[in-house]
Amino acid sequence: MSSSLYSDLIKTINTQQKIIFYLLLQLSSIYANSKAPKLTDIADLDYQKLTVDELPKVVxxxxxxxxxxxxxxxxxxxxxxxxxxxxxxxxxxxxxxxxxxxxxxxxxxxxxxxxxxxxxxxxxxxxxxxxHKNRFLKEITLKCPHCNDSLVKIKQRKGFSIHKCRSTDCPYYQKRLKGLSKKELKAFQKNKTLFKMHYIYRDFELSLAELEDTPDYKSPVQLKNVNCSPHVLGLILTYHVNYGMSGEKTAALLYDVHQLKISGQTIRNYARSVAHLVRPMTDYYPYELSDQFCGDETYIRVQGKWHYIYFFFDAEKKIILSHRYNRHRDTQTAIKAIHDVVRRFEQVPDNLKLIVDGNPIYKLAEAFYAQNGIGFEVIQVIGLTNKDAVSKEYRPLKQIIERLNRTFKANYKPLGGFNSEAGPLAHVTLFTTFFNFLRPHSSLEKGRVPVILPELEACEDMPQKWIKLLQLSEQFIKEKQAI
Ligand SMILES: [Zn+2]
Ligand SMILES: [Zn+2]
Structure with a gap:
């Protein structure tokens, strides 16, 4: 190779390296300035501190x-x-x-x-x-189960307060202290907040009884009040829900292909009515379940802000069990989403496992249920690589729900955000209905739908299936009301 060609190549490589470096800088600045919420970015992310202690003595x-x-x-x-x-x-x-x-x-x-x-x-x-404020309070005192000292309320978080045994003579503290390695002990002496050393109790404001209120089978809408023919409604739902087309696009398509004049707003109104109608059946259908569930949050844009959807999903049967919507990522919503899973069991299976991401809200929810006598294991798959054996074993399940999230996002994206809270509530309900009863799933046998309803199998096309599904939903509500 001639030396001039050699030096030319080196020059080119150097230039390319500069370009790559420049692009990386741009990328990192795009990422740093992105307004999308970072699902791993949580101030409280401290797993070691989230160990769940036994219940305190209530005196x-x-x-x-x-x-x-x-x-x-x-x-x-x-x-x-x-x-x-x-x-x-x-x-x-x-x-x-x-x-x-x-x-x-x-x-x-x-x-x-x-x-x-x-x-x-x-x-x-x-x-x-x-x-003046606490003059009627303090009927009970919480005491440490290890040393009997009174617990001190140290923090008020949204939905729960944290109570701590401050005693350094406490056997719990002493045992933790002895358990530290020399290196850890040094670090601890420098920074006392580094490890969870004291007994902790979280007092939740939410009670299990509040979660177990009777389901609402009342629907404010009846199918006969929707002001278009069943066939047109079936077409609208197919375009708008199955293909995730916005109200405006669905309206344009109906006009261009079917010569039907319906406004985008009317289509959104229909979608909301239908969501009300199908919700009882989608949420309370007696699904046949496995014992493998995974949960994840995804975010959607509502009135220019990021809000959250919490999914819980039967990883084996591919059935969505929870689709909670909230403005925040908080423990209360995690508790409610998990309730959508556990309420389906007369007796919660011994080996019930919930596979979730590293968000501490699920650990806190586990503590809440443990306090209420409902035991299950929350398995957190953390990060993107399998740094620990747990992550390695359960990552495939985590990937299953991430796939569900991608499907949801792909379906929701063309809608381009919502301008009221009713929008996402209706959309996620319709998406769940579509996913459980109408959408063929490639990993199920012969690519079948997760829940087979024989009445739908008999229908010729998707618009007919939707209409049949609406009729079944009406029937479901009537039967439940009769009980
Ligand atoms: Zn007195
Ligand atoms: Zn104690």
């Missing part, structure tokens, strides 16, 4: 009686305990306020500070300090 606060205390005082000191003496100019204590611990009346209460809306009081009889 009813011992109630004292101020009359007995006054008597005791008299016996011990020989003098009666007198009410609080107040200066003529000082603020009086409202007569409706009494000590939450011993019921001493207002005469025995010192006013600790004079702030108008948050008065703090001290009881002269039992020495309890309380304020």
């Amino acid at each position: 009813e606060t011992e109630k004292l009686d101020y009359k007995n205390l006054l008597e005791e005082h008299l016996i011990q000191t020989g003098k009666p305990l007198k009410p609080v003496k107040r200066h003529a100019s000082s603020k009086t204590v409202d007569t409706t306020v009494c000590c939450p611990h011993c019921q001493a009346p207002s005469d025995f209460l010192y006013l600790n500070n004079g702030q108008a809306d948050n008065d703090q009081y001290r009881c002269k009889v039992c020495n309890t300090l309380f304020n």
Whole structure:
């Protein structure tokens, strides 16, 4: 090779390297400035701290009686305990306020500070300090199951509060301390928040009873009130739902191909009515399930902001069980989405496993259900590569739900975002109905649909299938209402 060709090649390679470097810079800046939410970007992402501890001891606060205390005082000191003496100019204590611990009346209460809306009081009889807000609270005390010390509320998060045993004599803490390696101990001494060392209890505001309210089988819409022929409605649903075409595109297609004049807004209205109608059957159909479920969140754009859809999915039967929609990614919605899975079992199977991403909300949801006597295992597949054995074993399941998410996104994208919250609710319901009952799935035997309804098999084409499905939904609602 001639030396001039050689140097030319090196020059070219150098130029190319510069271009690649420049493109990488551009790419990273595009990524950094992208407004799409990053699903791994979570401030609380600290798995080690999310271990679930056993339940605390719940102790009813011992109630004292101020009359007995006054008597005791008299016996011990020989003098009666007198009410609080107040200066003529000082603020009086409202007569409706009494000590939450011993019921001493207002005469025995010192006013600790004079702030108008948050008065703090001290009881002269039992020495309890309380304020206007918590004067009725504190009927119970939470105690550490390891050392019996009272737990201290350290944080209020959305939907739950965190209570901690602060004692360093606690056997739980001592055991953790001994379990640290020399290196970890050094790191811990430098930064005390690095490891979860203390017993923690999360007190959820949500109760299981609230989740178990009876399903709403009432539909505000009846098929006969939809103002177009069944065949046209079937066409609209096929274009709009199966092919994910926007209202406007569906309207254009109906006009160009079928000479039908229907506006994009009318199509969206129809879609909402149909979503109401099919929702009871889609959500409460007695699906035959496996014991492998996976969950994931995806985001959609509503009124220019990113909102979330939570899916739970039977990985084997390819059935969508939960399609919760929320503005936020929070623990309460994760709890509700998991409820859509567990409510289907009369008895939750012993080996029930939920495969999810690394989002801590699922671990917190697991803690919530454990507290309510419902046990299952949350398996988190973290990151993009199989750094641990768990990720390796369960990644295929994770990929299954990621595929579902891609299918949903591909279906939703052409719609180009929603301008009200009713839009995504209707769309995700219709998508779920389509996915479970109408959409052939390549990984199922002979590419069949996940849930086979014989009545649909008999239909000739997709518009007819939709209409049949709507009739079955009406029938489903009627049967449920009759029970
Ligand atoms: Zn008192
Ligand atoms: Zn303790």
